[in-house]
Amino acid sequence: MKDFQMLNYIKNTIENMPSDWLNLTTHRLDIYNEKLAKTQFIAQFENLYKSEDSSTESLNQLPTAYDYIRLGHPLSSVLEWTIAKLNGLNAENVISFSSESIPVLAVLRTNLLEQRATRIVYTNNLPKRLNVELLKSVYNYNFEILQVEDIKNIEAFDGSTILISKHQTVTANLQNDAIDFYVNLFEDLGSVLLISDKAKTSFISDIQHVRRRETIAMTPSNCLVALKAYTNETTFSPQQLNTATHKAKVKSIINEINATSGEALVASSGLSIQYAIMMGLIDNAQKEHTGKAIKFVVPPNCYGGTNDQARRVAACLDNVEIVDLPVDGDNDMVNSVEKVLTQLAKEDAIPYIIAEIPTNPRVEVPDLEQLNAALSKVRQTPNGTTAIAPVFILDQTFCPNVQFLGDDGILSNIKTIAYVSGSKFPSGGKCTAGYAVANAKAEYLIQPIARHLELCDNEATALQYQILATQMPSMLTRIADAYKNTRAFVNYIHEVLPDAKINFVSEELAAEGFTPSVFSLDLPTKGNTDEERETYKRALNLRLINLMITEVPTESKYCVSYGQLKGCYWTIPATSTQGTTKEGDKDYIARVAVSPDLDLEKHKAVFLDFVESL
Incomplete structure (x- = not known):
C-alpha cells in the first residue's frame, strides 16, 4: 500500500473506533497477555490493516494495548504505528508522550546508568521547561547542548545525539545518520520520540519504562487530534477549553476537601505527581541539608509503581537510598516507623517516608495517635544534635476524603x-x-515540587482539568455511597463464606471517616502442603473473577482500578498493581473495588453460586 492508502485506512479506523478507545482509562486483564503486552495489540492491528478491515467489530476484538493507559493505549499505539509507517521504522521505535521534556530525560537516564555521553541538538529553541541546571544538579544527568541552523550539518558524535524540534504538521524527518533520537514537539499535545534503527535496542524498553513510571503516554484525546491532523494533512488543532477556570475550580475543591489553603498541584497521573514530589524533595534537601544522605522509606509491598519509581530514582543518585518500611499483615506501621526513624537518626540522614493509608491491598489503618507520636518524636544523632525531622508523604488514594492535613488534622504537627x-x-x-x-x-516544599512538575512537563492536560472540574464536586457523595455498597457486600460474604478472610476497615474506623470502597478477599483453601494450598487458592481467585465477569458482564470487570462511577472491579494485586514488587512481598489475593452504582443483589447472587460450587 502507498502512504495515502495507509492514511486512508487510519482515517477509517478513527471513524469506526470503539468509544472505549477514547474514554476508558481502565484496562481489561481478561484480554491481556502480559508477556506480549507491548506487541500483541499492534501485531493484530497490523493484520487488520493488511486485510483492509477497519470495522468497529474487528477493532473492538483487539487485545488490551500495554498494561496501563500511562504506558500506552489503543490510540497512542495507532498513532505510533502511523508515524513509524511514514518514517520507515518499526512501530516500537516510535514512543509518544504527554510531556515534551520526559523523552529527553528518558534518554539521559539510560545514558547515565550506562555511562554513555549525550548531546542535545536543537534548531530554534529548547523547550522552555527543560531546566538545564536542574537536570545536571538534581538528576545527575550529563550532556552537552548544541544549536544548529541545518540538521543536515550535524556531525557524528561518540555517544547519543538527541534532536529536539517543534512541528505543527505531519513530517518525516529522519534526515541525518548522526542523529539517534528525534524528539518532535507538538504544542499542547505532547511529543513523539523517534528512535533511529541504529540506536541500541535496549533504549526502547528503558524509555517505555520511563513513560510507565514517571509520566504518561500522549492522552487518548490528544492522540486523536494528532491522528486527524495526519490523515487530513492539516496542522494540529487541539480543542480550546476554559482551562484557567477549570484549574481554579479543581484547586479550590482540593483545598476544600483537604482543609488546606496552600497551592495544590495537579499532574498528568498519580505517578507523575509522585515523581515531582520525590525530585522536589531531593532538590530541597540539597539546599537545606547539603551533603547529607537522603533516605526514602517505602513499604516493600505497596503499589508497584510507587515501589519501582522510588528505586529507579535512587539508582541514579549516589546519596539517595531506599529503606523498607513493613506496614501491614504481620507488621505494624507505627513500630516500623519508630525503628526506621531511630536508625536514620543514628545515621544523621534525611528521612522521607512514603506510605499509603489505608494500606494497599490489605486496607489497614494504623493507630494514628501512635503514628503521630512516632513521626513527631524528637531524636538525637550520635554527636548530640537534633535529628532531621521526617517528611511524611501520604498516598491517600483509598480515602481522599479524610482530612489529615487541616489545622486540626491528626498530622498537622508533622511535615x-x-x-x-x-x-x-x-x-x-x-x-x-x-x-x-x-x-x-x-x-x-510545594515550590520545589512545582518546579520539578514543570521541568518534567507533567502538569495535567486541559481536558484532564475539565474532567476533574466536572467530577470532583460529586466525589464525597460518591465515596459515601460506594462505601455503603462495599460494606453491604462485605457483610454478605462474611455471612455466606465465613471461612474467607476479608481485609476491610472496621465499623469504628468507618465512623472516623475511613470509608474506602475496596476490600481484599483471602479465600479459604485446601491441600496437604503450603504449595498445594497456595496453588489451589490462586486458581480459586481466577475462578471467582471469571465467574463474576461472565455472569455480570456489564458491571464486573477484571481490571486494577477503583473509585469508578459504575460496576465492580476485580484484580489480583500480585499479578497487576504489584507487578514489579519482589515476589516474597506480593499478595495473591482477590482485590474487589465497588462503585456507588451497581446491581448489588446480582453480585450477591453470583457470589452465592460460587460458594455453593466449592
Missing part, C-alpha cells in the same frame, strides 16, 4: 504532603490526572 491518584475517586476513572497538597508545616 506532610498528601497525594491522590486522580484516575480513582477524583475523576471516577475518566482520566489519569493526580494531585498533591501540603499541610501548613510542609507548604514551603
Whole structure:
C-alpha cells in the first residue's frame, strides 16, 4: 500500500473506533497477555490493516494495548504505528508522550546508568521547561547542548545525539545518520520520540519504562487530534477549553476537601505527581541539608509503581537510598516507623517516608495517635544534635476524603504532603490526572515540587482539568455511597463464606471517616502442603473473577482500578498493581473495588453460586 492508502485506512479506523478507545482509562486483564503486552495489540492491528478491515467489530476484538493507559493505549499505539509507517521504522521505535521534556530525560537516564555521553541538538529553541541546571544538579544527568541552523550539518558524535524540534504538521524527518533520537514537539499535545534503527535496542524498553513510571503516554484525546491532523494533512488543532477556570475550580475543591489553603498541584497521573514530589524533595534537601544522605522509606509491598519509581530514582543518585518500611499483615506501621526513624537518626540522614493509608491491598489503618507520636518524636544523632525531622508523604488514594492535613488534622504537627491518584475517586476513572497538597508545616516544599512538575512537563492536560472540574464536586457523595455498597457486600460474604478472610476497615474506623470502597478477599483453601494450598487458592481467585465477569458482564470487570462511577472491579494485586514488587512481598489475593452504582443483589447472587460450587 502507498502512504495515502495507509492514511486512508487510519482515517477509517478513527471513524469506526470503539468509544472505549477514547474514554476508558481502565484496562481489561481478561484480554491481556502480559508477556506480549507491548506487541500483541499492534501485531493484530497490523493484520487488520493488511486485510483492509477497519470495522468497529474487528477493532473492538483487539487485545488490551500495554498494561496501563500511562504506558500506552489503543490510540497512542495507532498513532505510533502511523508515524513509524511514514518514517520507515518499526512501530516500537516510535514512543509518544504527554510531556515534551520526559523523552529527553528518558534518554539521559539510560545514558547515565550506562555511562554513555549525550548531546542535545536543537534548531530554534529548547523547550522552555527543560531546566538545564536542574537536570545536571538534581538528576545527575550529563550532556552537552548544541544549536544548529541545518540538521543536515550535524556531525557524528561518540555517544547519543538527541534532536529536539517543534512541528505543527505531519513530517518525516529522519534526515541525518548522526542523529539517534528525534524528539518532535507538538504544542499542547505532547511529543513523539523517534528512535533511529541504529540506536541500541535496549533504549526502547528503558524509555517505555520511563513513560510507565514517571509520566504518561500522549492522552487518548490528544492522540486523536494528532491522528486527524495526519490523515487530513492539516496542522494540529487541539480543542480550546476554559482551562484557567477549570484549574481554579479543581484547586479550590482540593483545598476544600483537604482543609488546606496552600497551592495544590495537579499532574498528568498519580505517578507523575509522585515523581515531582520525590525530585522536589531531593532538590530541597540539597539546599537545606547539603551533603547529607537522603533516605526514602517505602513499604516493600505497596503499589508497584510507587515501589519501582522510588528505586529507579535512587539508582541514579549516589546519596539517595531506599529503606523498607513493613506496614501491614504481620507488621505494624507505627513500630516500623519508630525503628526506621531511630536508625536514620543514628545515621544523621534525611528521612522521607512514603506510605499509603489505608494500606494497599490489605486496607489497614494504623493507630494514628501512635503514628503521630512516632513521626513527631524528637531524636538525637550520635554527636548530640537534633535529628532531621521526617517528611511524611501520604498516598491517600483509598480515602481522599479524610482530612489529615487541616489545622486540626491528626498530622498537622508533622511535615506532610498528601497525594491522590486522580484516575480513582477524583475523576471516577475518566482520566489519569493526580494531585498533591501540603499541610501548613510542609507548604514551603510545594515550590520545589512545582518546579520539578514543570521541568518534567507533567502538569495535567486541559481536558484532564475539565474532567476533574466536572467530577470532583460529586466525589464525597460518591465515596459515601460506594462505601455503603462495599460494606453491604462485605457483610454478605462474611455471612455466606465465613471461612474467607476479608481485609476491610472496621465499623469504628468507618465512623472516623475511613470509608474506602475496596476490600481484599483471602479465600479459604485446601491441600496437604503450603504449595498445594497456595496453588489451589490462586486458581480459586481466577475462578471467582471469571465467574463474576461472565455472569455480570456489564458491571464486573477484571481490571486494577477503583473509585469508578459504575460496576465492580476485580484484580489480583500480585499479578497487576504489584507487578514489579519482589515476589516474597506480593499478595495473591482477590482485590474487589465497588462503585456507588451497581446491581448489588446480582453480585450477591453470583457470589452465592460460587460458594455453593466449592
